Amino acid sequence: MESEYVEGDGHEHVAHGYLSDIDKFVDNLHDTLWPLNKFIHENPELAFKEYKTHDALTSFMRSQKGWTVTGSAYGMETAWVAVYDSGRKGHVVSFNAEMDALPDIGHACGHNLIAIVSVAAALATAEMARQHNLPGKIIIFGTPGEEGAGGGKVRLLEAGAYENVDITLISHPGIYNNSPMVRTTAFARLEVEYFGHAAHAANSPWLGINALDALIIAYNSVSVLRQQTMPGDVIGVSITNGGAAPNIIHAYASGVFVIRATSSSRLQALQEKVGACICAGAEATGARVQVKTIQGYADHVPNRILAASYTKYWNSLPDIPEPRIPPEGQFTWVKASTDQGNLSYAMPSVNASFSIPPGELKGPPHSPDFEKASGTGEAFVRALRVAKALAGTAVDVLSRPGLIEEVKAQWRRDMEIIREGGNIG
Numbered sequence: 001m002e003s004e005y006v007e008g009d010g011h012e013h014v015a016h017g018y019l020s021d022i023d024k025f026v027d028n029l030h031d032t033l034w035p036l037n038k039f040i041h042e043n044p045e046l047a048f049k050e051y052k053t054h055d056a057l058t059s060f061m062r063s064q065k066g067w068t069v070t071g072s073a074y075g076m077e078t079a080w081v082a083v084y085d086s087g088r089k090g091h092v093v094s095f096n097a098e099m100d101a102l103p104d105i106g107h108a109c110g111h112n113l114i115a116i117v118s119v120a121a122a123l124a125t126a127e128m129a130r131q132h133n134l135p136g137k138i139i140i141f142g143t144p145g146e147e148g149a150g151g152g153k154v155r156l157l158e159a160g161a162y163e164n165v166d167i168t169l170i171s172h173p174g175i176y177n178n179s180p181m182v183r184t185t186a187f188a189r190l191e192v193e194y195f196g197h198a199a200h201a202a203n204s205p206w207l208g209i210n211a212l213d214a215l216i217i218a219y220n221s222v223s224v225l226r227q228q229t230m231p232g233d234v235i236g237v238s239i240t241n242g243g244a245a246p247n248i249i250h251a252y253a254s255g256v257f258v259i260r261a262t263s264s265s266r267l268q269a270l271q272e273k274v275g276a277c278i279c280a281g282a283e284a285t286g287a288r289v290q291v292k293t294i295q296g297y298a299d300h301v302p303n304r305i306l307a308a309s310y311t312k313y314w315n316s317l318p319d320i321p322e323p324r325i326p327p328e329g330q331f332t333w334v335k336a337s338t339d340q341g342n343l344s345y346a347m348p349s350v351n352a353s354f355s356i357p358p359g360e361l362k363g364p365p366h367s368p369d370f371e372k373a374s375g376t377g378e379a380f381v382r383a384l385r386v387a388k389a390l391a392g393t394a395v396d397v398l399s400r401p402g403l404i405e406e407v408k409a410q411w412r413r414d415m416e417i418i419r420e421g422g423n424i425g
Contacts, residue, residue, distance in 0.1 A: 018399070019316055021131060022124050022391050026384050029120050034380060036060055036119075040112040041375040044101030047145035048152070053099040054078040057115060057142055064123060066130070073142075074159040079152055080142035081161070084126040090135025091404050093394040094162070095122045096143045096153060096170040096340065108371035109147065110173035113356070113383040117171045120387035125394040136398045139165065143339070149189055149296045151339030157346055166404055167306060167397055168343045170351050171386045173374060174365055177353040178314070178325050179332035180307035180389075184351070185232070186267040187296035187337045190257040192218070192278055196287040198244075198251035208249025212242060214281035214289065215253040221277035222257070232262035233270050234335070260337065264298045264345070265421050300341035301414055301424065303348035304329060305407045306393055310350055313392030317385060323355065336365075348411040350393065354386045 036056060043052045058071045061082040073079045078099065095118035098111040122140045129136065141161060144152040156162065172182070194215050199208030219237055226235060236258045243250030259274055261267040275291070282289035311325050326332060332353060340351045356379035363369025373379055397404055414424050 018128055018132070018395050019313055019388070019392055021128060022388050022395070023317065025124050025127050026120055026388050026391070029123065030384065033116055033120060033384075034377070037112055037116045037380050037383075038375070040099070040115060041107050044106035045099070046103060047100040047147050048076065048078060050078040050099040050144050053115070054080055054142060054144075057097060057099070057119070058082075061119070061140065066126065074156055074161050076144055076152060076155060078142070078144040079156060082122070082140040084122070084129070084138040086129045086135055086137065088133075088135035090137070091166045091397055092137045092139065092164055093125065093397055094139040094141060094165045094168050095390070095394075096141050096168060096343075098143055098146045098170070100145055100147050102147060102366065105366070105368050106371050107374050108367060109365045110356070110370070110374035110379070111146070113173045113374055113379060114171055116380065117383045117387045117390065118169070120384060121169070121390040121394065124387065124391035125398070128391070128395045129398065132399070134395070134398045138394065146339055149294050151297065153339040154297070154342050157342060162343065162346060165347060167303075167348045167394070167407065168340070169306075169349070169390050169394060170340050171383075171390060172338070172351060172353055173356050173379065173383070174353055175355055175358040175362065175370070175373070176323070176364070177332050177334070178321065178323055178355050180310040180350050180352040181302045181304065181326065181329070181331050182300060182351045182353045183262070183302065183331045183333050184297075184300040184341055185234070185260040185262060185335050185337050186264045186299040186341065187258060187260040188267060188271055189294040189296055190259070190271075190274065190278070191254070191292040191294065192257060193254045193290045194252070194282065194287040195290070196249065196251050196285065199249040201247050201249055205249055209286045210249045211253040211285075211287045212250040214285040214287040215239060215255050216281070217284050218278045218281035219255070221280050222274060225273055225277055229270065230261075230266065232266070234260040235270075235274060260335065262299060262333075263418065263423070265418060297337045297339045298341040298345050300338060300349065300351050301344040301418070302331070302350055303407055303411055303414075305403070305410045306348055306350045309393040309396045310352055310389050313389040314385075317388060321355065321382065321385075345415070348407045350390070352386060352390065354382060356382050
């Protein structure tokens with residue numbers, strides 16, 4: 001097997017020596033992890049209700065030598081943590097295992113594969129620490145509730161779970177990209193209520209204040225605003241309560257405004273503009289407005305040093321799948337959002353996108369077709385390849401002197417550019 005890898009000098013040589021061991025170890029996990037993947041896929045559970053998946057994953061990790069497992073961690077019933085401590089002081093690398101499914105269409109976002117990748121990668125990293133006497137800790141966080149807003153990673157971060165963690169790694173399946181340089185969107189949800197005054201629309205409409213008019217003005221104002229938004233801006237609006245009977249002035253109306261942008265700083269600017277549209281409805285009609293802001297997820301900022309490590313391992317494995325990883329430093333833009341984005345603002349992160357063989361209809365994530373594709377043996381094998389590359393990335397951090405300083409220096413530079421309102425892309 002060693003002869004299949006192209007070896008270089010210095011760090012490259014060391015890394016590829018590890019890769020041969022990682023490759024063999026993860027391949028040997030196939031028959032052990034396939035039933036676990038199948039169970040998760042066939043038992044989809046909604047956000048923060050991943051009880052079967054929590055129990056299956058924690059039970060599996062408790063069966064692994066050297067791991068300390070805590071279930072129902074940090075005040076969440078379905079969050080969990082597994083820790084492997086080498087016994088030697090060193091760096092701390094972490095992997096995130098997502099678990100939740102989507103309403104009605106199950107694991108159409110492939111979280112079964114995300115969980116398996118993180119478990120396999122963490123086990124391989126721990127095995128390399130054992131075999132090669134590497135210092136440090138390996139942690140798996142079972143992160144519930146990624147779909148929607150208020151995700152488990154945000155709650156874990158706020159609870160201090162990631163304190164003293166050096167890097168955070170995860171993956172995400174799709175059908176279009178293989179890339180460790182994934183940029184996602186930031187988003188927020190504004191739940192808007194207008195309170196007016198009811199009156200009969202024929203007898204005395206002048207006595208009323210029309211809450212529905214206020215909402216329609218806000219809706220139309222957003223429609224006008226779209227002409228002057230940036231290419232990466234997305235604004236979606238739904239009317240959740242359109243008033244009462246048609247022959248009265250409506251005392252109440254409500255809607256939801258969801259906004260997305262390419263960065264958290266741009267999201268803030270866009271949110272102010274949308275907020276002005278919402279206030280315009282109240283100002284024009286005299287209705288009282290109440291806005292509940294649910295901050296969603298930050299955009300994901302990938303660490304290019306970690307991404308280069310991932311790419312090195314991915315491209316060193318035999319039979320590189322299409323599409324190829326883009327040239328070094330080139331971002332892969334994804335318009336979806338993830339709570340891994342919030343972690344990327346707290347520490348260096350990689351959220352590696354990987355392509356699985358598509359279903360018959362070539363449906364992307366969040367489609368019934370992708371739900372079927374995410375449960376296939378072919379998708380599982382592709383996930384194991386991702387686990388090998390992520391494990392290699394983690395092993396580089398544990399084994400290469402000075403690498404973590406490079407990683408963190410790059411992260412600090414990126415964060416400084418973002419704080420100053422710049423664009424790292």
